């Protein structure tokens with residue numbers, strides 16, 4: 001079978017959810033038996049989003065092979081229940097760097113290096129990929145049509161559509177249909193302009209997916225079809241939903257996946273197998289209990305900063321018929337006088353990953369509170385490091401215990417840098433990244449949570465580590481290293497004895513949770529939190545996260 005290519009562009013405004021539309025289409029096609037991959041092209045000049053503040057671009061998602069990528073790759077993995085790699089996220093920075101490096105190597109000797117053809121050729125090469133085993137490659141183009149930055153990408157799509165031939169390439173344009181409440185009208189003009197803008201760049205959209213808060217009428221569909229040169233059945237509504245996981249089914253009901261397959265002359269005989277997906281949605285919408293998890297972090301005003309954690313809690317909650325409500329707590333706001341106020345109604349405390357000094361004190365107080373009051377606790381990455389510092393200070397009585405991240409000259413660095421990391425000058429892409437092996441200690445809670453597996457693999461994204469000089473002191477005092485990297489001896493997980501559940505993990509379990517396969521650590525954390533404190537869902541007046 002000749003490989004098929006879907007391109008997803010965005011119009012009118014950003015943040016319409018191209019990632020979710022791409023992931024939904026991928027999921028629907030996969031559920032019909034096609035081999036799918038989704039890639040994201042980002043038109044910024046960072047080589048990857050690893051150096052970006054989460055407030056700029058949301059969470060940085062890490063793949064198994066250690067790439068720091070756009071958060072949309074998290075959606076792809078969660079919807080498709082399959083992993084992505086560094087090849088699934090390409091930035092302008094990467095493209096331009098490759099071309100400039102090639103120029104220095106003399107690959108274009110004699111030629112003037114230009115956006116067209118050199119940059120566009122490099123983009124096309126990346127879109128087409130190496131010989132990969134997929135039937136359909138979905139490529140999401142970041143940004144909005146009309147942005148200066150995305151012009152080389154749009155030109156590459158134009159060329160590819162032409163070169164691939166009519167039935168091998170397809171463009172889906174995601175736009176917004178604003179609703180004017182005063183007149184009660186849905187407006188199509190911004191979409192018309194956006195489609196025209198694409199056409200000015202030589203691209204005819206094949207399918208329009210229209211974000212809207214109201215259902216669109218047949219009239220609107222016909223009008224859009226007429227003015228935008230698409231068939232009426234190629235105008236797909238994407239109405240605002242309560243949860244993103246509803247979207248694939250809503251699109252499927254309008255034959256979205258079928259229209260795509262028809263365009264490619266691919267078979268639609270096998271209908272999508274959505275049993276597990278629908279089962280998930282049914283369970284999500286009918287929880288029995290509600291719990292409140294305190295999520296302590298410093299980027300809490302932008303929830304996208306913790307996207308994978310939020311989704312992992314949703315997956316785990318749904319599995320347990322629990323609606324998980326997140327109580328967002330800014331670590332900077334916590335002090336020893338207001339702890340009760342923040343934590344009196346919560347079922348569990350999660351300290352989020354993070355970087356830098358700000359808000360450290362509030363996090364240490366939160367870990368202390370969870371430890372002393374026997375409240376279920378999960379510390380992720382920086383969250384584990386905080387739990388270690390807190391334990392050192394208040395149990396081991398090392399008052400000056402610190403991380404070298406906060407103080408490079410700390411006298412008692414319970415969290416410190418590995419030798420390799422000490423010589424690193426360049427910041428981007430140099431942390432401990434991606435899948436690492438971890439041996440679990442038999443008899444520990446984490447060992448049973450992972451189904452008594454002796455070895456697990458989890459993804460990493462951090463520079464600092466538990467300082468093994470202190471290992472014995474911690475162990476003797478009841479904080480046990482229950483996960484160790486067998487190759488390096490680095491501590492991967494710390495668990496407290498005599499506590500309902502107090503676990504810190506140096507890795508990021510949230511990256512591996514999917515709708516179909518919730519992560520065992522989150523599943524357990526949610527269960528144990530429910531046992532600690534839960535509410536009858538029916539009596540709560542707060543239907544969604």
Ligand code: GLN
Nearest residue numbers: 353354381382462463464
């Ligand atoms: N800042 C810490 C480190 O670099 C933790 C990183 C994280 O939480 N992802 O080790």
